[in-house]
Amino acid sequence: AGVAHEINNPINYIHGNITPAQEYVQDILELLDMYQQEFPHPTPEIKIKIAEIDLNFIKKDLNEVIRSMKIGTERIYEILKSMRNFSRFEKAEFKQVDVREAIDSTLMLLNSRMKATTSSPEIRVIKEYQELPLVDFYAGQLHQVLMNILSNAIDALDEYNKQRTPEEVRKNPSQIKVCTKILNKEWVVISIADNGLGMPEEVNKKLFDSFFTTKSSGKGTGLGLSISYQIVVEKHGGKLLCYSQPGKGAEFIIQIPIRQKISQLVL
Numbered sequence: 001a002g003v004a005h006e007i008n009n010p011i012n013y014i015h016g017n018i019t020p021a022q023e024y025v026q027d028i029l030e031l032l033d034m035y036q037q038e039f040p041h042p043t044p045e046i047k048i049k050i051a052e053i054d055l056n057f058i059k060k061d062l063n064e065v066i067r068s069m070k071i072g073t074e075r076i077y078e079i080l081k082s083m084r085n086f087s088r089f090e091k092a093e094f095k096q097v098d099v100r101e102a103i104d105s106t107l108m109l110l111n112s113r114m115k116a117t118t119s120s121p122e123i124r125v126i127k128e129y130q131e132l133p134l135v136d137f138y139a140g141q142l143h144q145v146l147m148n149i150l151s152n153a154i155d156a157l158d159e160y161n162k163q164r165t166p167e168e169v170r171k172n173p174s175q176i177k178v179c180t181k182i183l184n185k186e187w188v189v190i191s192i193a194d195n196g197l198g199m200p201e202e203v204n205k206k207l208f209d210s211f212f213t214t215k216s217s218g219k220g221t222g223l224g225l226s227i228s229y230q231i232v233v234e235k236h237g238g239k240l241l242c243y244s245q246p247g248k249g250a251e252f253i254i255q256i257p258i259r260q261k262i263s264q265l266v267l
């Protein structure tokens, strides 16, 4: 939270000043136009300067430049907000959690891993959110579970794309589908489904074991899902399931009770 806060102030200076800067620039450009109309025949020095700086291009580009800066600072704002949510939740605080907000800020932090790069295609996120009630949960831990499952999905998609031809990728683009729904009065369900490489039965059986990983050392510790299982099943009395077949992606179902009996909660 400290770092996010530190960054927030200087960003405020930049963001807060962009709009007035844009207005000043606009005014100056209008004044320049007036000059050009009133004095259509500038001196040779001015003519040379105009050509040198490519005035027409500047006029066209300047607004675009400022607009990009604005988008940039807005993006930083959003990232900071997610980071703050994240670290606020980090404290082992038991509270009523907005599941949707938790999913969105986790996705936000993973955004850069899902953008297309020269070596890997874009991963699309499809959201199907049903309105959910607030849920009793250790908020930081819900983030942790979502982070583990979503990062695994991205890993599985990246891995799959390394094995596929661009043609195959184009026909069946990478996606993660996130759904939330109310099961009944007592339970809500979050489903996270990727269309990555999936997994064989042997892997599926060991999925939630501590230190079980199929990733190369340095890449995976094999703890993500066992920790998630502890959080969902043991700490919150929920269910964590996975349906998957090789080549058919994987779907993780997180089923959580809406209310906790406080007396049952142990940290």
Ligand SMILES: Nc1ncnc2c1ncn2[C@@H]1O[C@H](COP(=O)(O)OP(=O)(O)OP(=O)(O)O)[C@@H](O)[C@H]1O
Binding pocket: 148, 152, 153, 156, 194, 196, 197, 198, 199, 203, 207, 212, 213, 214, 215, 219, 220, 221, 222, 223, 224, 225, 226, 249, 250
């Ligand atoms: N969405 C998925 N698609 C295919 N395989 C998966 C998926 N999620 C998990 N797995 C398999 O389950 C294994 C265990 O996952 P887990 O998150 O516990 O550990 P990890 O990702 O290997 O390492 P860590 O999360 O500790 O960095 C993975 O190595 C992978 O083989």
Ligand SMILES: [Mg+2]
Binding pocket: 148, 151, 152, 220, 224, 225
């Ligand atoms: Mg993992």
